[in-house]
Amino acid sequence: MPKTSPGNGFEDFRVGQVIRHATPRTVTTGDVALYNGLFGPRFAVQSSDAFAKAIGYPRAPVDDLLVFHIVFGKTVPDVSLNAVANLGYAGCYFRSPVFPGDTLSALSEVIGLKENSSRKTGIVYVRTTGYKQDSTPVLEYVRWVMVRKRDEAAPARGDHVPRLPTVLDPKVLGEACPPIELSAYDTALSGSPYRYDDYEIGERIDHVDGITVEEAEHQIATRLYQNTARIHFDLYGAKQSRFGRRLIYGGHAISLARALSFNGLANAFHVAAINGGRHVAPLFAGGTVFAWSEVLGKSELPGRADVGALRLRTIATRDRPCEDFPFKSGDDYEEAVLLDLDYWVLMPR
């Protein structure tokens, strides 16, 4: 019997199944440094222990997206190794800040299954929770992927399509943010005078700068997350894929867009939740990523006068500056659009 994991086929999943994923991972200041080198984020809370302490954190928390990528990476060998397509994610919210020294693990529950009419593939819906060594949940999200069947003749287990979360309720948005000492929030150090009240719904912001991605960079990032999807690392195999080359992990574009968004959103110090995201087009090495954002909504947080939440749409593009806010032509995204991300950030008030 082969000891190598072939990954799960569609018929291996059942609704209610709980998968405890390998490999637990202690996050360190080393991971943070490498993340900084790869993406260049400049948000003061994550960059400076002194700044973070002054406003109420015990020390600088780990970048929210680094936490997301590590948790996500753990699910790949069990959930999406045989995926034909990553269809979406939703209802993602951060439940506790993560600090260097914390060990992250992940657990997924299968919450839905739907065989496709071809009977060759099916859609698997999972709810994944990332948690710390002491069982504190740090992150939760729903994801659905199209997975090949190992055996097309295998019987379907009956469909169950879950109700997917859409926009997250503002009351969960503050879970991973301690009370912020506003008087200590120094906007000279944070890089911008604009706070929650300065942003208006409908406002659009061009993040101006562009960052080119190299093969070595996305490979290092994706291995750092222990994400094992072959298409990101294996040029030999990728040459035989429909892309003909290595495909960059979708989360790489998210992290680049978030880092770029500092220019215009410097005080959006915490990604509180991701309502949903769409990887509109693949990204390959050599491409330069630009981004712009629109404020889709604003929300106070129940019982909190320290921070407010902005709902943002951030669009990332490839080889296309965003001063004219490229988005859609009719129903279709413009050709240069890579990513359409709908998420909540917290800002000091």
Place this chain on the structure above:
Amino acid sequence: MPKTSPGNGFEDFRVGQVIRHATPRTVTTGDVALYNGLFGPRFAVQSSDAFAKAIGYPRAPVDDLLVFHIVFGKTVPDVSLNAVANLGYAGCYFRSPVFPGDTLSALSEVIGLKENSSRKTGIVYVRTTGYKQDSTPVLEYVRWVMVRKRDEAAPARGDHVPRLPTVLDPKVLGEACPPIELSAYDTALSGSPYRYDDYEIGERIDHVDGITVEEAEHQIATRLYQNTARIHFDLYGAKQSRFGRRLIYGGHAISLARALSFNGLANAFHVAAINGGRHVAPLFAGGTVFAWSEVLGKSELPGRADVGALRLRTIATRDRPCEDFPFKSGDDYEEAVLLDLDYWVLMPR
């Protein structure tokens, strides 16, 4: 007098000579993060402080091969800067776990010398020990290299060919492994249910995945080890070499093969010893590395019921998946083979 070190020529060595190598190096979680980003290992013991503590380590130990590369790197300026060829290494075993914060140094004793009949070069045999700040040895190995003479007319000092170690005695294999608390070894988190008893001599495992190497990646890795061999970094000089381009440090392929071997050997949490290794062919950037392993032997450890040792041969290839276990045609290695590594790993029983 030039203050630049030209490295030692063959005639500069004498049997019994002890060389204390520069530069001592404190290993940190930063080094571990970078190693993870470069190779993507997923062994739970090295990845998670929580997992490591549960089974009996004080915290997650540093990857054995990272320790090897750092110790090896220190020897380069003194031993192999003028090497024509790295001929082999043997008798390598780990003597104590290394943790972030430990400072590593290296010391080599010249144990053999043999001038070649051309009188232009000779073979130097050294036994190298890596040790910590408190003199605890962490690693020991024998290595032999062919080194140019500075002056062909220099007299030979008389040959002395040492007896080289072959397969290591199982009784030394547990030195760097604390007693393991088997009841806490969680195989869901470690990524595989297969333990020592599940492997059989002669069993072969295709590790399935491939990883492509970029120039930036191997340069970063090799500099991290403070290895100064020019051929790895200097494109200008490399263009005039027989390869015409930068040659990737042989240890890079070893680390890739070890990381790939997780898929099939997830519980082989400790490299206890390396009996010997052969770099069959050079590896260059752009190549995709695959690997497979064969169980050459099994051994209980004297007095220990917690772990057992598997002797493995791991073969790494370039641009050649390993589902049919490529190895040799007659006496010669198949063309795609890069590395033939014979080593011992420990697994929980």
Place this chain on the structure above:
Amino acid sequence: MPKTSPGNGFEDFRVGQVIRHATPRTVTTGDVALYNGLFGPRFAVQSSDAFAKAIGYPRAPVDDLLVFHIVFGKTVPDVSLNAVANLGYAGCYFRSPVFPGDTLSALSEVIGLKENSSRKTGIVYVRTTGYKQDSTPVLEYVRWVMVRKRDEAAPARGDHVPRLPTVLDPKVLGEACPPIELSAYDTALSGSPYRYDDYEIGERIDHVDGITVEEAEHQIATRLYQNTARIHFDLYGAKQSRFGRRLIYGGHAISLARALSFNGLANAFHVAAINGGRHVAPLFAGGTVFAWSEVLGKSELPGRADVGALRLRTIATRDRPCEDFPFKSGDDYEEAVLLDLDYWVLMPR
């Protein structure tokens, strides 16, 4: 009103203006590891906690140039985002060692302004101080850049050209160096027997080795410093620049030259000051950097018998080994020269 920072134009500065820069940055062993992987320095004091402690530091200090790059990076969004040219820096000296865990911030005072006769640009002179969370200054330097006016019709504020520091006074050179316990300074571990007294004014040293730079490497380095100058990261924009490709941050060549200088200057364990530097030619990915140094001067430090200062000129070249010390032909630098750096290092006596 756009919330994106467009950077300052020449007319936005005034003499006496003080700018507190974003983003404070906690330096960690992760940053140190990445710096080591990118440049490969081997100076024992920065590499080993054990070595550093033995001679009088509380632990291994952070590489001086990493500190410089981080502080410099902070000033870019405010000072040089609209720079046409970085004209020079001077009077740079290190005032306190930096250790992992320290948080660095930067503050600049505008000390001079001079509009150019074209009235399209002007020269801005700033004195920048890097300091720690407890306000300890760690670094100070003067820099002058040519900055575009936003509006050519904007009136000039009146010129003020400051007196620039030339060679630094030796009495400030020891500020960032604790008393060194010479008996514990082990020259086998540090990699060279040559101390302060072994170097002579006029002596020239070829550092022999070459290092090739990859795009991924300089991008990772420059993002690590949170330096936002677009030309280093944005291939799309760079294609339309006069270079047609990404330009490597000038500090990258300085760090490479410093790392290369270990071979010949292994005991120059501390960069105490930079009198001035000139980036003679741009460096692009694929180039191999070589370096050589000349001892321009020597100085004892007032009241200190432990260390002495060497004033060095280090020349870095591109694709040109330095065994014949390439420098100038007449008044012009030889074509291969990249960098001409005039600085002080400390050595044990």
